[in-house]
Amino acid sequence: MSFLTFSGITKRFPGALALQDVSFGIERGSCHALIGENGAGKSTLGRILAGVHQADAGEILLEGQPIRPLSPLAARQLGIAMVHQELAFCPNLSVAENLCLGDLPQGAAGWVNRAELRRRAEAMLATIGLRLEVDRPVGSLSIGQEQLLQIAAAVGTGARIIIMDEPTSSLSGGETRELFRLIRELKERGITLVYVSHRLEELFALCDRITVLRDGRHVATEAVAATTPSRVVQQMIGRELLVQTPRHLALTPGPELLRVENLSSPGQFSGVNFSLRAGEIVGLAGLVGAGRSEVAQALLGLDRRATGRVLAKERDIPLGSIDAALAAGVGLVPEDRKRQGLVLSLNCRENTSLASLPRLSRAGWLRRGEERVMARREADRLRVKAPSLETTVASLSGGNQQKIALAKWLARDCDILIVDEPTRGIDVGAKAEIYRLLDELAGAGKAILVISSELPELIGLCRRILVMREGRLAGELPRADFSEAALLRLMAGVEAA
Ligand SMILES: Nc1ncnc2c1ncn2[C@@H]1O[C@H](COP(=O)(O)OP(=O)(O)OP(=O)(O)O)[C@@H](O)[C@H]1O
Ligand SMILES: [Mg+2]
Structure with missing residues (x-):
């Protein structure tokens, strides 16, 4: 039995069957890749795990126990967090305020205790070795910094499973390297990552196992060491990829x-x-x-x-x-x-x-x-x-x-x-x-x-x-x-x- 198991997950949207009887397992402390064509159902699967959507059928087992997160908050309480590409924070609030929004430290007469706020935020950033001015408004950060901040918030509130949906698609080379360093470190701490990307080189460098989805169905779950990029492409698109000289x-x-x-x-x-x-x-x-x-x-x-x-x-x-x-x-x-x-x-x-x-x-x-x-x-x-x-x-x-x-x-x-x-x-x-x-x-x-x-x-x-x-x-x-x-x-x- 895997640490996290999807069993028979089906999800229907009006006009689209996004996932159909999807079953596979994810190991604790691994980086697990999800790959598939556009519309294959990767984000939908991530969102079901993160409590954004609910499956129509099937179940998710965490350490053998069925879970059914009905909201992102419920998922967070189970230790599951998703890193989003779009703004997940309030741009005009500071880094510290955003990090502590769910639980602002109270001072005298109901005012927010600023010193405590700053201390907690710095402690959260320190958990992933991220150095940022905590008084800066989030709106002034780069996309990469904001993503790292989301990870700090997830780890700082005890996430055991972090879902990343195409995290590197708008990052610079330096930001990408920083993210990869962090992912390797999180794995060593036993945190489990679900990693969605279209970049095969990235998946092969970073992930332990790869799950391929096609048209909402599970095609394969294999160890990265046991497969090859061209095999994965074949599984994804159901045919050889023809590359011709322009x-x-x-x-x-x-x-x-x-x-x-x-x-x-x-x-x-x-x-x-x-x-x-x-x-x-x-x-x-x-x-x-x-x-x-x-x-x-x-x-x-x-x-x-x-x-x-x-x-x-x-x-x-x-x-x-x-x-x-x-x-x-x-x-x-x-x-x-x-x-x-x-x-x-x-x-x-x-x-x-x-x-x-x-x-x-x-x-x-x-x-x-x-x-x-x-x-x-x-x-x-x-x-x-x-x-x-x-x-x-x-x-x-x-x-x-x-x-x-x-x-x-x-x-x-x-x-x-x-x-x-x-x-x-x-x-x-x-x-x-x-x-x-x-x-x-x-x-x-x-x-x-x-x-x-x-x-x-x-x-x-x-x-x-x-x-x-x-x-x-x-x-x-x-x-x-x-x-x-x-x-x-x-x-x-x-x-x-
Ligand atoms: N909120 C929604 N309402 C209706 N249909 C949806 C919704 N979200 C996703 N779908 C449909 O479900 C299917 C799977 O979409 P999903 O976003 O999971 O694909 P994906 O694998 O993440 O693709 P991409 O690589 O393009 O991001 C698609 O056909 C999509 O149109
Ligand atoms: Mg997607």
Whole structure:
């Protein structure tokens, strides 16, 4: 009998059977990976364990005893905590206040005892060796710091099981290393981790066992030492993954579609020059904070303080105007899709057509039939898994939300497409699909700029890679010179020996 056992877990949502008779065990003090395609049921399983959702059938056994956490609080009392990606704290309260919110130390006359508050918060941070100013507002922390804070809160309140759902998807390299160090330490203390990620290398470096889900069903649970990445991919997607060399590389790029001259924005980036030609996929690499996303936003007219020149097909685009950028054929799939890319309360069809409304309308009327055809085509191209096009985006799995954000811009048929971290949170099978799509678009004569923190992705896909460092273009590598080492040197500003 395992420390934690799922037995016959089934969960139904309106229109979706998220989990179907899932059974497997997790050992105490292990890091247990959950992997599967977008919509396979990983987050749902984590949320059931954490008391966010309740299973329709089946049971969870903790040390042989059935448990049924009816709320996140009930789960916490059983020693089970989940680390969320979205804000889990009040951004305007301090680190200390957030950590002690459930049990604020009382002082004289009912006031909060500040000294005691600070002492307790520091003690909690110390349990995981995290050094942070406890008086800082949580809103001023990076995503990585906030995640570590959630872990401190979990460990500090006695969690024995911690669920992490794609914890590294928005972390910098340094933050990721810090998280991994911490996970290894927690394991040594006998804490059990349930770790959800699409990054296979990560799972193989960190986890002891891997459970694969497909379409809500349990496929396999195996020791990491006894399996291989390609075997896991096969189990996930039910077929071999085909990786082909991008075809656009064999073509000769056409005329220049975008030219950026001396683009600057105070405090963000300065003196950025580059151009994109028809049929090219160009990468933009850099460390988190190098200014890549800021440049992308300026190109879409979202930065009113931007100066310099941007030309589309040799015509100036006035800076700071989204309308002008859109009219010139520029499209951007932003990095932060939840906040900038999607309207969560609208359905898949409406989100997909959002950037194409003028083209779909006649005399002010939206042509519903065409809208539906277009939304269906894009959803099929990207293999979106949703009960129907009328499903609200909020109820899709994380990865399928990403696909809808991408579909919105693909539908618009832009000549110059900028994609910011296009495969974040996307499963390996769908990733290959997105690479194929971008390749196809380039083949059709579009110019594509791909911002990515995954170097293998850029190396596989691009004709050349621009590298930004501290708000400036630090260099450019042609395909013949691609290597992770060369890119990292440019990104970090270390000269080649
Ligand atoms: N609150 C909800 N309401 C309706 N359907 C939901 C809800 N949450 C999840 N689903 C559906 O349940 C299925 C499993 O979703 P889940 O979020 O568990 O997938 P996942 O494996 O975490 O995927 P991803 O890798 O994309 O994050 C999907 O079909 C999803 O649309
Ligand atoms: Mg998920």
